[in-house]
Amino acid sequence: MNLPALDETEIQKIIEAWKATGTYTAVSNATGYARSTCKKYIERAAAEGKLGTSPVLPGFRISKTTTVTDEYGVPVREFIQQKPDAGGAFTLPEGHQIKGVSALLDAQGNVSAQWVKTREGERPPEETAEIIRAAFENFTPAAPAIIPPKDNDDDRLTAYILCDWHIGLFAYGKETGGPDWDLSIARKTISDAMAEIIETSPPSSHAIVLGLGDLLHADNGRNQTERSGNVLDVDTRYSKCLETVCDLMAETTERVVSKHRLVEVTFKPGNHDENSTTGIRQALRMYWRNNGRVSVDTSPDPFYWRRFGVNLIGGTHGDKAKIPDLPMIMANRRKEDWAATSTRHFHSGHIHHDTLREVGGVSVFSHRAPVAQDAYHASHGYLSGRSIKSYTYHIEKGARGHSEVELV
Numbered sequence: 001m002n003l004p005a006l007d008e009t010e011i012q013k014i015i016e017a018w019k020a021t022g023t024y025t026a027v028s029n030a031t032g033y034a035r036s037t038c039k040k041y042i043e044r045a046a047a048e049g050k051l052g053t054s055p056v057l058p059g060f061r062i063s064k065t066t067t068v069t070d071e072y073g074v075p076v077r078e079f080i081q082q083k084p085d086a087g088g089a090f091t092l093p094e095g096h097q098i099k100g101v102s103a104l105l106d107a108q109g110n111v112s113a114q115w116v117k118t119r120e121g122e123r124p125p126e127e128t129a130e131i132i133r134a135a136f137e138n139f140t141p142a143a144p145a146i147i148p149p150k151d152n153d154d155d156r157l158t159a160y161i162l163c164d165w166h167i168g169l170f171a172y173g174k175e176t177g178g179p180d181w182d183l184s185i186a187r188k189t190i191s192d193a194m195a196e197i198i199e200t201s202p203p204s205s206h207a208i209v210l211g212l213g214d215l216l217h218a219d220n221g222r223n224q225t226e227r228s229g230n231v232l233d234v235d236t237r238y239s240k241c242l243e244t245v246c247d248l249m250a251e252t253t254e255r256v257v258s259k260h261r262l263v264e265v266t267f268k269p270g271n272h273d274e275n276s277t278t279g280i281r282q283a284l285r286m287y288w289r290n291n292g293r294v295s296v297d298t299s300p301d302p303f304y305w306r307r308f309g310v311n312l313i314g315g316t317h318g319d320k321a322k323i324p325d326l327p328m329i330m331a332n333r334r335k336e337d338w339a340a341t342s343t344r345h346f347h348s349g350h351i352h353h354d355t356l357r358e359v360g361g362v363s364v365f366s367h368r369a370p371v372a373q374d375a376y377h378a379s380h381g382y383l384s385g386r387s388i389k390s391y392t393y394h395i396e397k398g399a400r401g402h403s404e405v406e407l408v
């Protein structure tokens with residue numbers, strides 16, 4: 001500090017003027033010395049404790065207090081040291097956040113210095129979400145990514161029976177004595193019933209979407225059955241019915257995949273949809289091709305087979321092989337599975353009503369359909385309830401009950 005050499009008397013004048021006025025300009029006017037000279041002597045006096053506690057200089061702080069006492073311990077003088085404040089206010093570097101603070105304390109416990117440790121800040125969640133969103137902007141998945149469910153029971157398998165939906169069937173309630181039925185009613189009713197049956201079935205790790213035929217009412221635009229040529233009451237065009245069935249299958253399998261960890265999807269042909277079934281299989285295979293939790297069976301075999309621990313499960317539409325013959329077909333087609341299992345179930349549809357026949361220890365089921373009755377069946381006086389079902393199997397203990405959603 002380059003100070004003009006002033007003697008102690010002059011310095012004392014400056015100090016007294018400061019104490020009296022408290023501004024550098026006033027001190028300069030009172031003493032005749034330059035303002036900058038006055039300021040420097042006042043700052044030095046403050047640092048030496050000659051100014052007392054008040055006023056504390058702008059940009060200064062009290063750094064030390066020393067009390068001098070006489071022989072009786074009575075304070076006679078007090079030195080208050082002021083020190084220039086440290087640099088300006090601390091500014092957090094851009095993108096950083098404070099990781100920790102440590103402090104240096106003086107003998108009185110006052111903070112003399114602080115170390116503020118910073119690190120690069122974590123990205124706010126909104127920003128992360130935006131980056132992910134931008135990365136996937138031009139990506140269209142084959143099927144929605146569905147988070148694998150937790151708390152599944154690895155020892156259980158649930159088979160959802162999808163048979164005889166007859167999408168596209170038209171029924172005029174006044175004629176049939178039952179409910180009206182068309183493409184939009186079917187779309188809504190079956191969608192709701194599937195949502196409910198999936199919700200009420202156990203949370204098995206394994207699931208089968210077991211398509212057992214006649215999901216479509218007509219197999220082409222002729223609106224007749226393939227073999228017998230029966231004329232069918234069809235609501236609107238074949239392409240529209242096929243699209244609706246595909247939408248329902250995409251939606252149904254999405255729901256199953258969000259509930260069960262490992263899902264097998266299979267479609268067996270019925271007498272109403274033999275050719276369309278081939279296309280539905282391919283649509284589902286393409287839809288789920290990138291999801292390792294879903295496998296779509298594209299086999300043209302009209303029979304379905306699945307061994308799950310002690311259970312052997314078979315499935316077919318039921319229009320060709322007859323119910324009493326199914327157990328022997330199972331035994332012959334699946335010799336090793338037959339020998340290794342002790343509970344055997346065969347699921348079928350086609351006749352639209354519930355039957356259970358136990359043949360040679362094999363339970364052979366025919367299941368109800370969710371569809372309303374059409375004019376042909378109503379005029380023949382066929383009566384059956386409507387529902388959608390699922391069956392659950394335990395890997396070591398056999399069948400463990402079924403769930404059913406009835407439609408009225």
Ligand SMILES: [Mn+2]
Pocket residue numbers: 214270271272317319349350351
């Ligand atoms: Mn049928």
